[in-house]
Amino acid sequence: MRIDILTLFPDAVDAMMHESILGRAQKKEIITIRSHQIRDYTTNRQNQVDDYPYGGGRGAVMQADPLFRCREAVLEEIGAPAHTIFLSPCGKTFTQEDARRLSREENIILVCGHYEGVDQRFIDECVDEELSIGDFVLTGGEIPAMAVADAICRLVPGVLGGEECFTDESHWAGLLEYPQYSRPEVWHDRSVPKVLLSGNHGAVDRWRKKQSLHRTRLRRPDLYESVVIPKKTRAEKKFAAELEAEWEALQNGSVTDPAQLGAGEP
Numbered sequence: 001m002r003i004d005i006l007t008l009f010p011d012a013v014d015a016m017m018h019e020s021i022l023g024r025a026q027k028k029e030i031i032t033i034r035s036h037q038i039r040d041y042t043t044n045r046q047n048q049v050d051d052y053p054y055g056g057g058r059g060a061v062m063q064a065d066p067l068f069r070c071r072e073a074v075l076e077e078i079g080a081p082a083h084t085i086f087l088s089p090c091g092k093t094f095t096q097e098d099a100r101r102l103s104r105e106e107n108i109i110l111v112c113g114h115y116e117g118v119d120q121r122f123i124d125e126c127v128d129e130e131l132s133i134g135d136f137v138l139t140g141g142e143i144p145a146m147a148v149a150d151a152i153c154r155l156v157p158g159v160l161g162g163e164e165c166f167t168d169e170s171h172w173a174g175l176l177e178y179p180q181y182s183r184p185e186v187w188h189d190r191s192v193p194k195v196l197l198s199g200n201h202g203a204v205d206r207w208r209k210k211q212s213l214h215r216t217r218l219r220r221p222d223l224y225e226s227v228v229i230p231k232k233t234r235a236e237k238k239f240a241a242e243l244e245a246e247w248e249a250l251q252n253g254s255v256t257d258p259a260q261l262g263a264g265e266p
Contacts, residue, residue, distance in 0.1 A: 001105065001156050003149050003218040004074045004082065006067065007112040008049065009142055010035035016146050027158040033149060035098060038062075041069035050115050060115045064122035067111065071126055074109060082107035084128045086118065087141035087148065091130030098131065102148075103155035136160055174223060177212035179259055193259050208238075210262025213243060216252070218258065232265030 005013050014033040018026065025031045039047040043065070050060035054055065073084060081103045092098075099158060111118070111127065123130070133144045144206040153159055181192045195207045218226040246262055249255040 001103070001108070001153065002034075002078065003108045003110060003153065004078070005033070005110045005142075005146070005149065006070050006074070007035050007142055007143050008114055008140070010037050013142055013146060017149065019261055021159065022145065022150065022153055025153065025156070028158070030155050031152070035064055036070055036074060036079065038066050038070050041066045041073065050240070053116060058116070062113060062115055062118045064119035064125075067122045067144045068126060069112075069146045071109060072093065078107050080107055082109045084109040084111065085148070086111045086123055086127045087132070087144040088117075088130045089132050089137050092130040093135075093263045094131045094151070098231045099148075099151040099155055102152045108152070110141075110145040111146050114140045124222045136145050140189075141174055158175040174226060175212040176220060176223070179213065188217065196242060210243060210246065211259065212256055214247065214258055214261055218250075
């Protein structure tokens with residue numbers, strides 16, 4: 001996979017995208033991430049990429065032509081089509097499902113906007129989709145572009161150690177991830193849940209599943225609404241009943257620490 005980022009701040013993007021896991025994956029040539037200075041594709045001495053908006057108003061608008069020239073140069077270098085994404089607060093909210101979908105693309109171009117926005121004509125002609133990382137506004141598209149690139153690239157086969165590195169994580173199956181613990185066993189008078197010390201893998205798996213469900217129900221009820229808990233077999237019915245009893249205990253205050261829920265034997 002190759003990702004090209006069109007930006008006014010390529011040094012800032014490179015400093016992040018070439019470190020840690022993504023940096024190692026690029027050295028292994030599993031992925032390629034390159035940034036491109038939009039100013040290099042202007043036709044004026046000042047390397048100006050913005051101008052006043054038609055119709056008046058504050059600020060400036062990024063011009064279509066430098067962005068178009070930059071994208072065309074990238075496409076020529078790739079020698080193949082590329083799925084072009086504009087990072088914008090007007091876009092669809094980016095999700096883990098989008099990351100999974102986009103990880104199957106061979107070439108992606110991420111466009112970082114600035115100022116008051118980007119000339120709509122560039123978006124209409126060159127952009128395949130607009131994505132937002134949340135209902136807020138940033139000073140530029142670099143942070144969203146890096147977030148999207150990171151989320152996509154870590155799903156590319158070979159970047160992480162194996163699929164289990166991300167299939168248990170938050171949002172993969174529509175749930176939030178269960179809490180994690182490491183050494184020491186007791187820290188600031190807070191103990192690791194005993195089930196994690198039991199050596200009983202069935203009990204641990206059961207606890208983790210319940211924790212994901214309880215955490216999602218507590219923190220993201222909007223996600224929990226779509227969760228379907230099977231109740232066909234006797235074991236499934238027992239599991240569902242335990243969940244409801246634990247949830248009731250949490251709601252009435254008889255249990256105050258959610259991590260203590262769901263620690264029973266399978």
